[in-house]
Amino acid sequence: MSAVIKVKVDYRSATNVKTMRLPALLTERGILISLLQYQSEMRKSQSWHQMLILAVRLLLNFVDQSCIPFTSPTTLLKAFRHALDNGTIDEDLDDNTKLFWSPRSPNHAQNLINLLTGYTNWLTRQPGHSGVVMNPIREATTLEERLNWCAYHHRQDAKLLNHLTKDSATNANAFVREVSRQQRSSVIVDEVKRFPERHFHTLMDDGFIIASRRRLGTRERTDYKSQAMTILMEYGGVRKSELFHLYLDDIDIDYERMEGVVTIHHPYEGKTRDGTYSDRREYLLKKFRMKPRCDYSKSHSLHAGWKAPAINTEKYFEIQFFPPSKAQEFLLAFRNYLLYQRVEPKGFGHPYAFTNSVGNPETIKNFQRLHRAAIERIGLKRGKYSGTTEHGHRHSYGYRLAAAGFGAVEIQKAMHHKSPDSCQVYIQTTNSELRSKMRDVESLPVKMSKI
Missing domain, CATH: 1.10.443 (hpI Integrase; Chain A)
Structure with missing residues (x-):
């Protein structure tokens, strides 16, 4: 097992004269430089940087421990999304991957996928990107090759887990239905508690x-x-x-x-x-x-x-x-x-x-x-x-x-x-208001049997 460790580094890119303090990933072959370069080009919040680091770290750890054949990007990425949604622990409380992941909420899993999509899309736009070499300054590490491999297989698409094969349209559509955003129950925006x-x-x-x-x-x-x-x-x-x-x-x-x-x-x-x-x-x-x-x-x-x-x-x-x-x-x-x-x-x-x-x-x-x-x-x-x-x-x-x-x-x-739309939670009927209205209706001089 090769550990991927989160660290903090002072980084200055070729396009930025200022040194930046950024979260980074330390692999068995050194710092993941491309991830630092990507972060330095994106003017995002600290929360975004932390979530991006988490997403890439999870993917690298999964690739390293899941034993999925690397000849099948569809299988690998489908398994990664499944692991995010369902965890890696089976009914016997065993885990062949030794990751011992708990299931993540659908929104959290989708956010991680979206962050990986942005990063790997950026990789494909870098000069000299061939699907193998990510960092043209030095030889790519094993983990970097794997990230580039994922990026290569969705170079023509905006979604990390969509259209990863060149099979027929029927097979591609079937794959999209299996791996893309899961169908979820409709959620009513519930009232948010305000200070009394x-x-x-x-x-x-x-x-x-x-x-x-x-x-x-x-x-x-x-x-x-x-x-x-x-x-x-x-x-x-x-x-x-x-x-x-x-x-x-x-x-x-x-x-x-x-x-x-x-x-x-x-x-x-x-x-x-x-x-x-x-x-x-x-x-x-x-x-x-x-x-x-x-x-x-x-x-x-x-x-x-x-x-x-x-x-x-x-x-x-x-x-x-x-x-x-x-x-x-x-x-x-x-x-x-x-x-x-x-x-x-x-x-x-x-x-x-x-x-x-x-x-x-x-x-x-x-x-x-x-x-x-x-x-x-x-x-x-x-x-x-x-x-x-x-x-x-x-x-x-x-x-x-x-x-x-x-x-x-x-x-x-x-x-x-x-x-x-963001303020809908404030203008909708609250649960207590709905119950009060129901009581008012019940008290009206109308036979309930006719309602």
Whole structure:
């Protein structure tokens, strides 16, 4: 057995002057260079890089241990997809491959296949690709040959597991039906749990307390930072990760209404207020010696994801508070945070709005800890299906818009979705509403036997 190990490397390609920190695969013959080159050309999230590494690693391990004859690409790739969907352990809890894979969800399996499709399609477009040599700089390793072999057999097709043979159209179609995306039961988009609104003010007043100061007065003991961040999620629909890309000067004041005006900019394509720098990536590097937070690895404390929301041509979107009066509540909490609790950055500093106790940018992990403590302090239990996670606040925002009569396109714009279909979960009838309507119908003066 040849082990394929995930490692981190500093990589600089021939087409990129900057060194990049990337996840990589170490085989028995060295680093898989083509995979690094592919990653360096794709401007993707950290989650994408991690999933790609997983997909390629699974394929290489399967090829190495499955003992499938290499003369049959159809059999190999069909078996790989079957192993993803069903696992490799038989009814006797034995596994001839010694992989001991558990079944993966259909969506997860399909995502892995799609990532492999993108990578192997890219391989076929590289100069000198012949189906045998993947890296023209040196002789291909055994595992590299196998990846190229897979790429070669779908050179003319956009799907990794479709049309891999040159048999008759009948045989090809039969193969597609066997191996392509499996037929699944229809899934109704179920309601997503939102934060229980009746507890929100209790959370604000009694939950967000600085534990070491709980005996002091209101001003000293209230955690204004967590209050402001939670209001942005509950009444502005902000995603948790987006909070950590906010600069201090992204938050302004409408003095006529005395409301907070908040804009969230793209982490690296967004512009800075003074216009001196071409974008935020250059601004962070030259002024603070930092990278955009989405560029740090997921294990780094500064990492914050970016879900690619719909933004305008200036690379930002403005938060729409609903009800609009909540913009004043946010401004009050944020003002108190600035006046009484914000610790100013030291050294090179940083531009971020929310800081921790020593002045560094606040982290997702620490905010999750503070939010969990506040939830438990008021007697609730943190959980996705209770609506008491941080993301439950965003769902509250969506439901609130739907209940107020806003349409799908309006909710799409307010929540910065790229598609109006994304907000269907907020405007559909919930299970409790459906049961309530059924009870109302039952109570009508109509004989149920005629219904």
